Amino acid sequence: MTWQLAMFLGLSVASMLAVAVGLLCAIVRTRLRRRAERRRKAAGDPIDTLTLQLRLGEIAREIQALAGSRGFAVAHHTRAAQAAYDALLAEACRRAGLPVEAPHLVTDRTPEAERLREELELASRGWSW
Template sequence: MSWTFLTRPARVPDPLVTLRLQIRLGELAAELRRIEEDPGVYARAHHWLAAQGAYDALLREACRLAGLPTQAAPLRADERAAADERLREELELSSRGWSW
């Protein structure tokens, strides 16, 4: 008796979910640039930390969606990714055709 194992095709993410993530990443990246460029932003450090945390969490979600290795635990509200990890995730996503 021979056994035949069927492999499931790789799950392809919903293109609308992917697009929504890319749009949101672009919006958060623009928000971070706006905060950095405008020294008159009220509570500037607080806003930058909040936007950076949201960007990092969304970047991690994008990596999961694209099937890239990332840390299993989601970021908490007071956590941000290290700059080298953020760059790695951005480069991995970009190499797979993501843009924002």
């Protein structure tokens, strides 16, 4: 009878250890998966980054086209395009990990020097548009 009790206790301990190891492996796997997801989110989706670069290029070309235009409400369209460009530029800076300066409170526009700094910083990190 004592060998049966010893065998039962040994099997019970072994099965509890197996369950504990299984739970520990599941916890480690979950934490590693979450860490990998956080890294992927922090790095950003490359397709979203490429889309942002393409949109920046489109708006930059639109601003250049408006500069030579003499049509109706050109100033209004230029201001709207410049505001969109500044917003996309700020988003690109955030994705690249650059500090973004808030627009001026009076004019709600980004100064030319800040825009140039952001463009140069992005270009130095390999961004192109």
